[in-house]
Amino acid sequence: MSEPKSIGVALFGAGRIGTIHAGNLARHPHASLRYVVDVHAPAAQSLAAVHGAQVATVEQALADASIGAVVIGSSTDTHADLIQRAAAAGKAIFCEKPVDLEVERARACAEAVRRAGVVCMIGFQRRFDPTFAALKQRLDAGEIGTPEMLVVTSRDPGPPPASYIARSGGVFKDMLIHDFDIFRWILGGEAVSVHATGGCPGMPEVAAAGDISHAAVTLRTRAGSLCQINTSRRAAYGYDQRFEVLGSKGLLQAGNVRPTEVVAWGEQAISCDKPEAFFLERYRAAYALEIEHFFDALVHGTPVRTTIEDGIKALELAELATRSWREGKALECAV
Structure with a gap:
């Protein structure tokens, strides 16, 4: 051939x-x-x-x-x-x-x-991250039984310029859209309710740009599974990307990626590298794998994993979270 x-x-x-x-x-x-x-x-x-x-x-x-x-x-x-x-x-x-x-x-x-x-594929590269993908595979294999709760931590090392924030669409569409996709991917269901809250503790420049710097979102699926997402535009220790899934038979965790896995053991402390500096470093492998998947799908005629419908679903959740934050209440999702 x-x-x-x-x-x-x-x-x-x-x-x-x-x-x-x-x-x-x-x-x-x-x-x-x-x-x-x-x-x-x-x-x-x-x-x-x-x-x-x-x-x-x-x-x-x-x-x-x-x-x-x-x-x-x-x-x-x-x-x-x-x-x-x-x-x-x-x-x-x-x-x-x-x-x-x-x-x-x-x-x-x-x-x-x-x-x-x-063919149209949307770049939700986190699904291609080797650690996240390994967790999903083990979850689907039934290792921890039925997933009941997902907890996502997603924090940037520092905020972008105020000029960017003002035209970004807000933290829910700019940052958390990836986490809304993770919610749908990991729990395998659609949200029936969204409750978002947030503020700008110590970051008045973000508030002046019309956005929030810190947010917490709770989502619930029809099956009753819960997801909690916490995010911040500032984490002094680096780019913090991790989540855990609590199931009926156990827990699976996907942690941060560090530049090296060297751990120093001394008289006063045990130390290791901080998380990778930002998204380009953290998701270097994921970006390569998603492009590989896209072209392999084109060559072999197989479906892509992250479709434009996935993009719309994540955007709908981001829009609903934005409304929930502004209105100060939980909102039901359209079915």
């Missing part, structure tokens, strides 16, 4: 995540990065030069029949437009979360994808 041909790729976005995706595309045997598209020309030129690609406009990239897939890592406000245009051009789509900041626009994207009949 002959080796499958490589798939021509156009990458939208030459920033931090675009750079990560470009490197992973360059290493994948079935992907051929041909175009880099970014409104900031120097960034596009620099990244394209590293990988032997060309700089192009959106129109040029989508008009090229040799392009079979697009990878969207540009700013959130471009996602919906690029998804719809790529779908209309018949390209397979990998898009970073969120689909959009507005649920109705995200649903319009899903309809465009459905009409075009193209």
Whole structure:
């Protein structure tokens, strides 16, 4: 059997995540990065030069029949437009979360994808993290019986600039959208209620930008399983990403990743490395694995694990959590 041909790729976005995706595309045997598209020309030129690609406009990239897939890592406000245009051009789509900041626009994207009949995968890379995926596999194997409670800790080492926070869609859509996806993935059910609360202890600049820096969310599934998510835009000790699942027969924990696993034992204390600095380091393996999965799915015709419907479901929960926080009460989910 002959080796499958490589798939021509156009990458939208030459920033931090675009750079990560470009490197992973360059290493994948079935992907051929041909175009880099970014409104900031120097960034596009620099990244394209590293990988032997060309700089192009959106129109040029989508008009090229040799392009079979697009990878969207540009700013959130471009996602919906690029998804719809790529779908209309018949390209397979990998898009970073969120689909959009507005649920109705995200649903319009899903309809465009459905009409075009193209593959569309949303970048919920945490499902591909080796530790998280191993926990899920053991959970599905019945190791701890029926899952009853999920506790998620998700904290950034420091807040982004106030200018970013003001246009981010808020902490629930910007940060917790990943955790809402984890909730659906791990517990395997949909929420029937959401209760969110939060504030800005010691971070008035976040409040001035119209957002909160700390949040706690409780979700309940139809089966009665509970999920508690706690998040903060500031953790002085590093990027804190972990969760645990309590089941009828035990507990499974997925902890942080550290630069090394060396532990120093001394007279005064036992010490180890702090967690990885931020998301690019923490999820380095996950980003590579999700791109590998996307192109393997295209080559072999298998379904992708994180669909645009998953993106919409997570966004709906983020929207409901935002409303719950603002209204100060628990809200029921539409069924």
